[in-house]
Amino acid sequence: MVNTNSPLIDLHRHLLGSISKDLLCNQISKYASTPLQKLLTPTQHEFLERTSYGRDLLSSFGKAESAPDIFQKFRSLLEFLQSYVAVSSLIRTEDDFAALVSEVLEEAAQEKLHYVELTISPTLYTGKGIPLEFILETLTNAKSSSSIMAQWLLDPMRNKGAEHAEALLQQILSISPDAFSGVSLAGDEESVPISQFRPYFELAKAHGLGTTAHVGERLTSKELELALELPLDRIGHGIAAVHSPIAHEVLMTKDIPLEICPSSNQQTGQISSLDTHPLVTLYNVGVPIIINTDDPFFFNTTIVEELSFASRLIGDEAVEEIKKNTQRYTFAG
Incomplete structure (x- = not known):
């Protein structure tokens, strides 16, 4: 059983993926009169058309069946990304x-989290006309x-490319250098080779920011x-390390946690159970x-539930050890 008296910490949690059901219902009602297709960019619309699940999202939006639960009914990583979009x-x-x-932080407090790091992709919002300056101030x-205790991690979105990532980070540093405590990189691993993002991560380290990547x-x-x-x-994530003795050695030697x-791994089909x-x-x-x-709304989970899954597999004592160690891996400023 998970000890909830010791600090609960979540270091891999996305802002959008933590949206509350109440807020999502409000947003669906607010934009229900507009077809989802018109709320998406042409590229996003084309992306949703790739699967029957994505097409269901398009056709059901604004109807009774577009209740929040439909966004949790994906069966693969691709469908999850469609729901996210x-x-x-x-x-x-x-x-x-x-x-x-505001609501994401309120729900995190209700979840009894002691500390959370939330990843945000500003490009998702600036593309709709929300000024970057407003985002950073908020x-x-x-x-x-x-x-x-909350910290923000920047995700420039991998599919946007390495030049975009570095330029966005440089822009943010010039506007509000203390807005983020670290940087991340999420998105399709096959879209752009990770090696191209070295300048982005080096820029982050040069400014004292923590670094992580999906x-x-x-x-x-x-x-x-x-x-x-x-x-x-x-x-x-990093679960592919299970197949790589080389990765084991580097992760242990450099004390880099996964x-x-x-x-998330189960519901996106990365593991069978x-x-x-x-x-x-x-x-x-x-x-x-x-x-x-990862994404509490989409995966319908909490940090206690995730720790409980781990406890079932490796035992309560091991999980308490992990919880204690987690504190030293934060990007707290």
Whole structure:
């Protein structure tokens, strides 16, 4: 059983993926008169058309069947990303964004989190006309007024390319250098080679920011091994390390933890069941791991539930050890 008296920490959690059901219902109602297709960019619309699930999202939006649950009914990583894109289209104004930030932090407090790091992709919102300056001001103010300790991590979105990532970080540093405590990199691992993002991560380190990247989420280890040549403090997901003795050695030698997200891995089809999760092998060989939620709304989970899954696999004592170790891997400023 998870000890909730010791600090609960989540270091791999996305802002949009933490949207509350109440806010999502409000946003659906607010934009129900507009076809989802018109809320999306042409590229996003084409992306949703790639699967029957994505087409269902398009056709059902604004109807009774577009209740929040439909956004949790994906069966693969591709369908999850389609759902994520659809939900992102509902945050369109400054008020929408401010409400998202406020409610996510409020729900994190209700979850009894002691500390949370939330990843945000500003491009999702600036593309709808929300000024970057407003986004940064909102994040900074929310962090200082939150009832829990919260930090923000920048995700420039991998598919946008390495030049975009570096330019966005440079722009943010010139506007509000203290807005973020670290940087991340999420998105399709096959879109752009991780090695191209070295200047982005080096720029972050030069300004004292923590670094992490989503890599090795799928059970192939080549990209993960390449990522470990970069200046990274943590690895998002990284379960492909289970197949790589090379990765084991680097992760242990450099004390780089894997940000394990059990429910996410299962519900996106990366593992067949929680009982077969690679975290057991990774923990047993000595690879540093931490337990996280990833996207609490989409995966319908909490940090206590994720820790409970881990406890079932490796035991309460091991999970308490992981919880204690997690504190030293934060990017707290």
